[in-house]
Amino acid sequence: MPELPEVETTRRGIAPFVTGHVVERVVLRRKDLRWPIPRAISTQLPGQRVNAVARRAKYLLLHTTAGSALLHLGMSGSLRVVDPALAPGQHDHYDFVLDSGRALRFNDPRRFGCLLWQAPGEVHPLLQNLGPEPLNDDFDGDWLWHTSHGRSASVKSFLMDQSIVVGVGNIYASEVLFAAGVHPKRAAGAVSRTRYARIATEIRRILDRAISRGGTTLRDFIAPDGAPGYFEQELMVYDRSSQPCRICGTSIRSVVIGQRMAYWCPRCQH
């Protein structure tokens, strides 16, 4: 489900209810999600005050002085702030019960998400091989251009590789390449420096815009307050197979690239 805009929407939604509060209790209704939930979540986290709710790539971090809880939403995960007395649903896998009398509750039908622990001063292995944050200043077209040198894989797969740049998933990869006028199947190493500058600009613009719209809701994404994301209304190509291009009217096409569906306009993209 969530790409960077949905994770950032989630972060902003929970932060006011979590930051500065003590996690009084952790309720685990399963012992594992994608991976086993480490003991530290039960032994270290309770009693700790959350100093900040941060995001790195598509991971959320709840920082405390004892360490940080590392959360990933996977494909179908979502977080909500609830009354802990509210009966949990079938896929509500854990709660962090706060001293405010509220609870942060995680729901994830497919269980591709994870809940892990990062000790103070350490960087979790899952965070060690990540590329730059696309909304930070150290990311630009020249980084993409240099990194793409000699790569034969498609530019769409390249942009979705989290070691190249983080946060761009299947929806926004198609949207970015449409906006930049680049065919998704083009070899990453065959895209010009000028065109990468445009791609970098569009990544920033589209992710920013999607965040301001509360993300994209296609099937089941909800913000912590229960609101859907409104960027779906602004999608130019994603999930619009055989519908007219919003720019030129040509029928939008789809093709599988790297096991994922890609969408593009045959007239606007080359």
Place this chain on the structure above:
DNA sequence: CGACACACCTGGATGC
């Protein structure tokens, strides 16, 4: 290293 297929899991949509 890079490229790629596969795995994990459930639920909704579709087709017969």
Place this chain on the structure above:
DNA sequence: TGCATCCAGGTGTGTC
């Protein structure tokens, strides 16, 4: 209505 099939926003792992 029931059942089979396919598809879905992510990403680590194994193989070549």
